[in-house]
Amino acid sequence: MSAPDYYDLEALLTAEERLTRDTVRAFVEQECLPLIEGCFSREEFPRQLIPRLGELGVFGANLKGYGCAGMNNVAYGLVMQELERGDSGLRSMASVQGGLAMYAIYAYGAEEQKRRWLPPMARGEAIGCFGLTEPDHGSDPGGMEARARQVGDEWVLSGVKRWITNGSIADVAIVWAKTTPDDEIRGFLVERGTPGYGAHDLKGKFSLRASITSELVLEDVRLPASAILPGVAGLKGPFGCLNQARYGIVWGAIGAAMACYETALDYALNRVQFDRPIAGFQLVQQKLVDMITEITKAQLLAHRLGILKDEGRVRAQQVSLAKRNNVGQALHTARLARDILGANGIVNAYPVIRHMLNLETVNTYEGTYDMHTLIVGRDLTGLDAVR
Amino acid sequence: MKILATVKRVPDPETSIKVKPDGSGIVADNIKWVVNPFDEIAVEESLRIKEKVAGSEVVLVSVGAKVAQEQLRTGLAMGADRAILVVAEDGLEPLAVARVLVKVIESEQPDLVVMGKQSIDDDSNAVGQMAAELLGWPQATFASKLELAGDQKTATVTREVDGGLETLSFPLPGIVTTDLRLNEPRYASLPGIMKARKKELKEIEVGALGVDVAPKARLVKMEPPPKRQAGKKVASVEELVHLLHTEAKVI
Ligand SMILES: Cc1cc2nc3c(=O)[nH]c(=O)nc-3n(C[C@H](O)[C@H](O)[C@H](O)COP(=O)(O)OP(=O)(O)OC[C@H]3O[C@@H](n4cnc5c(N)ncnc54)[C@H](O)[C@@H]3O)c2cc1C
Numbered sequence: 001m002s003a004p005d006y007y008d009l010e011a012l013l014t015a016e017e018r019l020t021r022d023t024v025r026a027f028v029e030q031e032c033l034p035l036i037e038g039c040f041s042r043e044e045f046p047r048q049l050i051p052r053l054g055e056l057g058v059f060g061a062n063l064k065g066y067g068c069a070g071m072n073n074v075a076y077g078l079v080m081q082e083l084e085r086g087d088s089g090l091r092s093m094a095s096v097q098g099g100l101a102m103y104a105i106y107a108y109g110a111e112e113q114k115r116r117w118l119p120p121m122a123r124g125e126a127i128g129c130f131g132l133t134e135p136d137h138g139s140d141p142g143g144m145e146a147r148a149r150q151v152g153d154e155w156v157l158s159g160v161k162r163w164i165t166n167g168s169i170a171d172v173a174i175v176w177a178k179t180t181p182d183d184e185i186r187g188f189l190v191e192r193g194t195p196g197y198g199a200h201d202l203k204g205k206f207s208l209r210a211s212i213t214s215e216l217v218l219e220d221v222r223l224p225a226s227a228i229l230p231g232v233a234g235l236k237g238p239f240g241c242l243n244q245a246r247y248g249i250v251w252g253a254i255g256a257a258m259a260c261y262e263t264a265l266d267y268a269l270n271r272v273q274f275d276r277p278i279a280g281f282q283l284v285q286q287k288l289v290d291m292i293t294e295i296t297k298a299q300l301l302a303h304r305l306g307i308l309k310d311e312g313r314v315r316a317q318q319v320s321l322a323k324r325n326n327v328g329q330a331l332h333t334a335r336l337a338r339d340i341l342g343a344n345g346i347v348n349a350y351p352v353i354r355h356m357l358n359l360e361t362v363n364t365y366e367g368t369y370d371m372h373t374l375i376v377g378r379d380l381t382g383l384d385a386v387r
Numbered sequence: 388m389k390i391l392a393t394v395k396r397v398p399d400p401e402t403s404i405k406v407k408p409d410g411s412g413i414v415a416d417n418i419k420w421v422v423n424p425f426d427e428i429a430v431e432e433s434l435r436i437k438e439k440v441a442g443s444e445v446v447l448v449s450v451g452a453k454v455a456q457e458q459l460r461t462g463l464a465m466g467a468d469r470a471i472l473v474v475a476e477d478g479l480e481p482l483a484v485a486r487v488l489v490k491v492i493e494s495e496q497p498d499l500v501v502m503g504k505q506s507i508d509d510d511s512n513a514v515g516q517m518a519a520e521l522l523g524w525p526q527a528t529f530a531s532k533l534e535l536a537g538d539q540k541t542a543t544v545t546r547e548v549d550g551g552l553e554t555l556s557f558p559l560p561g562i563v564t565t566d567l568r569l570n571e572p573r574y575a576s577l578p579g580i581m582k583a584r585k586k587e588l589k590e591i592e593v594g595a596l597g598v599d600v601a602p603k604a605r606l607v608k609m610e611p612p613p614k615r616q617a618g619k620k621v622a623s624v625e626e627l628v629h630l631l632h633t634e635a636k637v638i
Contacts, residue, residue: 015457016580019464023575057577069577079577 003085003258006296012303013074020071021078027056028086036087037348039210043203045089046210047169053094054124058083060098063106066118074306077251081302085255088358089211091248096165097121099245101128104174104187107240108231113189117172129170131161131216132238138163139371142235146177146218148186155228157188157221163365167214168199174229175218176238187229187237196221208361243316246366250305250322253330253362254298256355260330260337261291263352267341278340287336294329301325317379324372331359388443388539390433391497393488394462394470395423396455397508410608422458425503428565430462431572432533433501437466440539444468446495450487452477456588463583464575470586471495475593475600481509483600485517490596492522497560499542504529504564515564525557528564535559 003025010018035046053059061069062076071079084091102121105113105128120126137143146159157177167173173190190197196219201212229237265288268279278284301322308314334356338345346353363369374386398404399419407414422430430447437443447462447470449455459470473487492500505512519526527544531552534543543556544563575583593600621627631638 015460016584019457019461019575019580020577023464023577023580027574055576056574057579061577067578069581071577071581075577 004261004292004295005299006292007300009299009303013078017072017075017078020075021082024056024058024079024082025085027052028082028090032086032090036090036210037351037354040087040089040354041209041348043205043209045093045169045212049090050093050124050127052124054122057122058094058098059122059124060102060106060118063098063102063118063122066106066114067122068102068118069122072306073247073309074303077248077302077306080248080252081255081258083255084252085259087210087354088252088256088362089208091252091255092165092208092211092361095245095248095252096130097124097128099248100130100241101166101170101172101174103244104130104229104237104241105189108187108229108237109189110226110230112226113229117189121172126171127166127169129164129166129173129214129216130238130241131164131167131173131175132242133163134160135162139368141176141238142185144176144178144185146175147180148177148188149180151222153225155188155223155225157190157218157223159218161216161218163202164199164214164216166212167216168201169212170199173197173199173216174241175216184233185235185237186233188223189227189229190218190221190223194221194223205361207357207359209357239316242366243319246319246323247305247309247314249362249366250298250319250326251302253326253359254295254302256359256362257291257295257298257330257333260334260352260355261288261295263350264288264291264337264340267344267350271342284340287340291333291336294333298322298326298329317376320367320372320375323367324369324376327359327363328369331356331363334359388436388440388499388535389495389497390436390443390445391492391495391500392426392429392433392445392447392462392467393500393502393514394426394430394447394449394455394458395503395506395508396420396449396451396458397423397506400424400507404611406609406611410610411606412609420454420457422461423503423506423508425505425507425565425567426462427503427572428567428569429501429503430465430467431570432530432563432565433499434466434573435570436499436533436535440535446471446497448473448488448491450475450479450484450593453590459588460580460583461575463586463588464579465573466579468586470588472588472590473593473596474590479600480602480604481511481513482517482603483598484514485521486598487593487596487600488514488518489521490598491591492518498539499535499559500524500562501533502562502564504566515562519562522562525561526563527555527557527561529566530563531566531568533563533569 039046057069058079061071064070105117132141148155148157171192175188175190199214199216201214268284269277271278305322337352338356378384399421402418405414433445437445445467447459447467449459450473502515529546530544531547532545541558546553
């Protein structure tokens, strides 16, 4: 139960934060790792873990009240790190549940909506998904085509959302749509089984296979007036949620990188070629040094970001910088690890190829690497290079 | 029902332990410390009783350095109600620990004490038995099953003994020590960790208890087990059998 910690980050953690991390680590090692390769190869999510993750209290663990654990953001980040040390799909499920769906209700919901959904979602008894992306609108969600029009007391929603994590197993979908006629982006709670609403899974992924990715289809779905999230209008609604989930990804990516580094180090020390362990060759050492350097930088970035977040002064652009860096570097680390393992780097006897493939998704979703470059670039220069 | 469970801070069984060059102990820096696994089973068993018997209380007790607070917090995060830390230097002998526990037991007056059968650092397997003797209480060690009568006045304990099972029944209060198969301890939950922060953790200086904790034995030396010698590859079954006869002399 060790983990790379080159700069004694341990000393920055409180006893509670360490206990949180160790608890989730033990859970992942004992309950998740034995299942995960099988799930990945069968392209399925280990659903039986959901109630247990709920019992553990990982869903929305940094939210306060409504049955949530109310942890600080460093502890929450460590939870995400440990989940993703298992598999990015596991962390994605928890991110979408807590960071996107629960957070949307928590931040923008009516009291009644919070009381109805947050406690069962925290327990893992109700599952949420978050529908923002559409087939023709990814990095530019402002162009979305999903529509909501008011008919009497009701809202009528139509549109298609694609690439939606947890979609087909969700009891409640947070769907973002533009209102007619005033063209404002609003969030709606769409419950499973509502007539006109359906979800089907997207298959054939080579990445995040142990995760459910669905398409949501809404055909004149009639919703009561109480289905709208009253607290927000405009893109800042979904962006607020994304910012929350991206923060978790900043830590999660470190977990995946740690798993790759540890596997590669161990492998390099034991694999003998030309009469010595390959770890004894300079080129291999350089790769290992690059890996631990990037992990260490990512850890320090994440920890500092957590403190800024706890102090309530984190800026979205700072989260963008860390999401871009930590995921980009985790992907780089995973590729180096894959290389060090040679042929063994492409088989599921080792976790490396799975993490590497998963990280391709993590690099793309919640804002691609390049979109975060442009967000930080705009912040530095005041010049918008997005449009 | 009031249940007292013991918690000892020990090195993580998965950490690699180094002995100090002068043989005076182990290198304590940079190792991970955990709740003694048998004590974790004791805490779990106590919590299960609490969940069955309404109005029960689970009190944890540890004897050791101040840092053992962390292990008590872990037990509180699992669901125990409060904790007592008797602050003493680490490495008290079993009899000293038993005497300290007796003092705590006399003041707390629990109906049942559940303890690990041994701690995985010193492997003495003695404190539970000694405490029961000092108190004049019944004891059942190496429990693989624990059941309470409906009126909670008697306990029935199944023990794993050589070649079979032994079932003991005794009136409470008494002491039970846990074996590996008694239960599978739960994970602390994250809300549990948050709640543990607010639970009472009382510290008592060992000096205030007025018991003799002076050591009776002196640690002469610790040494690591000899390094394993590299194995030998043999070319054929014949050679293997030959060497087993002539070199290993096992057949
Ligand atoms: C497995 C998986 C799960 C997902 N889960 C969810 C979910 O739960 N909910 C949800 O709403 N979405 C989800 N997504 C969608 C994800 O957020 C989008 O895929 C992502 O935002 C990118 O959009 P896109 O795929 O349409 O790519 P595009 O936006 O088409 O981008 C393609 C490429 O063009 C680049 N690009 C685009 N615009 C610019 C520009 N202005 N300047 C420079 N380069 C640019 C991008 O960086 C990228 O390299 C998921 C995706 C995946 C793969």
